[in-house]
Amino acid sequence: DAGVIQSPRHEVTEMGQEVTLRCKPISGHNSLFWYRQTMMRGLELLIYFNNNVPIDDSGMPEDRFSAKMPNASFSTLKIQPSEPRDSAVYFCASSFGEGYYGYTFGSGTRLTVV
Amino acid sequence: GENVEQHPSTLSVQEGDSAVIKCTYSDSASNYFPWYKQELGKRPQLIIDIRSNVGEKKDQRIAVTLNKTAKHFSLHITETQPEDSAVYFCAAGGGADGLTFGKGTHLIIQP
Numbered sequence: 001d002a003g004v005i006q007s008p009r010h011e012v013t014e015m016g017q018e019v020t021l022r023c024k025p026i027s028g029h030n031s032l033f034w035y036r037q038t039m040m041r042g043l044e045l046l047i048y049f050n051n052n053v054p055i056d057d058s059g060m061p062e063d064r065f066s067a068k069m070p071n072a073s074f075s076t077l078k079i080q081p082s083e084p085r086d087s088a089v090y091f092c093a094s095s096f097g098e099g100y101y102g103y104t105f106g107s108g109t110r111l112t113v114v
Numbered sequence: 115g116e117n118v119e120q121h122p123s124t125l126s127v128q129e130g131d132s133a134v135i136k137c138t139y140s141d142s143a144s145n146y147f148p149w150y151k152q153e154l155g156k157r158p159q160l161i162i163d164i165r166s167n168v169g170e171k172k173d174q175r176i177a178v179t180l181n182k183t184a185k186h187f188s189l190h191i192t193e194t195q196p197e198d199s200a201v202y203f204c205a206a207g208g209g210a211d212g213l214t215f216g217k218g219t220h221l222i223i224q225p
Contacts, residue, residue, distance in 0.1 A: 042217040106157060
C-alpha cells in the first residue's frame with residue numbers, strides 16, 4: 001500500500017490566492033482527518049470525515065477554509081483567500097472504523113503564503 | 115472537547131539513559147492513547163499505543179503506562195540512542211472522533 005498520499009508537497013502562493021490541498025487516503029479506510037501543524041499551536045485537528053460525511057468541522061479556523069470528500073478515495077482542503085498566517089504544514093490522516101485502526105499520516109503539504 | 119497536556123516541551127538526556135514523557139487528558143470518554151514520533155521534515159509515525167483496558171504496554175525499548183483514574187499516561191524510552199532524537203507527540207481519543215494531540219516533546223540525546 002502506498003499509504004496516505006498528499007499533494008502538493010510544497011506550495012508557495014501569494015496572499016489572496018486560492019490554495020487547494022489534496023489527499024488520497026489508504027484504500028479501505030473510512031475515516032479521514034485534516035490537521036494543521038505550526039510551531040506555536042502544534043497539531044490541530046481541522047475537520048474529519050467518516051464514510052465521506054463531514055462529522056466535525058469545529059477546528060476549521062474561519063470561513064476561508066473549506067473541505068470536501070466527494071468519494072472514499074479523495075479529499076480536498078481549500079483556502080480562499082489565503083493569508084500569510086495560514087502558512088503551516090497541513091497533514092491528512094486516515095483510519096479504519098472505530099478505535100483508530102491503522103491511523104496513518106500522509107507526508108504533509110508545506111504551505112507558504114507570502 | 116478533549117484537552118491534552120504534554121510535559122516537558124524539551125528533554126535532553128545522555129545516550130544510554132532513560133527518557134520519560136508525560137501527558138494528561140481531560141475527557142474520561144477517551145479510550146485510545148497513541149504516541150507518535152516525528153523526525154525533522156517528516157510525518158508523525160505511530161510508535162506505540164495503548165487502549166483503556168490495559169495499564170501498560172511494552173515494545174522493546176519503549177513502553178507506555180496508563181492511569182485512567184488520574185487521566186494520565188506516559189512514554190518511557192530506555193537505553194536511549196542517537197536515533198531516538200525527535201519530537202514525540204501523545205494523543206487521546208475515543209469513538210469515531212479525531213485524535214487530540216499534545217504540543218510535543220523535543221527529545222535530544224546527548225552523545
